Amino acid sequence: MNQIRAEFDARTIVVYQAYGPAIARPAIAARRFVPPFSRTRMTWIKPSFLWLMERSNWGQKSGQEHVLAVRISRAGWEEALAAAVLTSHDPRVYRDHDDWRARFDAAAVHVQWDPERSLRGAGLNHNSIQVGLSRHVIERYVDTWTVDITDLTPLVRKIHEHLKAGREPRAKALLPPERPYPLSPALARTIGASA
Template identity: 70%
Template sequence: MRTREIRALHDRDSITVYQAYGPEIGGPAARHGTFVPPFSRTRMTWIKPSFLWLMARSNWARKPGQETVLAVRITRAGWEDALAQAVLTDPDRRVFRSSDEWRRSFARAHVHVQWDPERSLNGGKLEARSIQVGLSRHIVDRYVDDWILGIEDRTPLVRRIHGLLQAGRTTQAKALLPKERLYPLPSSLARTIGAD
């Protein structure tokens, strides 16, 4: 069974990733179409193409500091550039010959990749894995200045889907989810990030 595949909302030129912030960062980012202060360029920022994974992480935008859900549309070239520089957060034997090799690579990495259990609509953990990509301060400028094509505040959609779920209207909630599908990865990138 293939469990490590990237599923995302994407087209020929772009891929949508999700982030959750407090309103002081999320609001200005949505208004400006990119990140502006007080967003910090000096710390790692994590981007995730799975909407439902972020819903589980942010508790449907109800966790403090994660009340604003942003859909960040970035270039596929930027996304694949990040993946090409990535090192897994664990010493996967399919990628690294030894723990020492992984440790050396990880210490130099500007991008981290982590595979976490994908989530169901109700927040349950699935067998499939969902990718998280951590961009260090060494690459955040490129993310903000070169890769971002636009940012939309998806918090109203999040609240609507969550409200339907709470009302037991699962079919209607599911119909509103972003249409994520398999992202085609070049084999060299798949090897780098330990994808199936």
């Protein structure tokens, strides 16, 4: 099952990214991405907190020491999804492999589904979305869609300490409140989300 689960309200959705201090600290201070953040290479955003924790090893991987919560507009999020092409061929979405390949090569936004993660990092039976924004849409992400950036690194460290000490209920209580994100049928079809 492919399902977007996220922290969101009527106007915004939270996505997560992890960076080293050179990019993260200026972004945290400005509450938006500023140099040396690159506007010329693809950046991946993820609404699943635990998926990013698995990917960044709880903010311990080199270059991923700072975990950022990037609050963006839902209008921007859905604009990105509407422009997206899956990173692999899905016969439910594309006519054939050639149709997918042509769309993929021209796409400004890529979508990939990967197994969602448990608190302990185990793969779950539903998939979580990653959205890759190419240089063609990063300006909109930075200048138009981003509402706020907050540093979740202290929270990440606290949750991880609870986990390492065997206090799983305490760790779980601190997780961001993610729930299924509503999609129109057309948008769900575009990104291969489950009905």
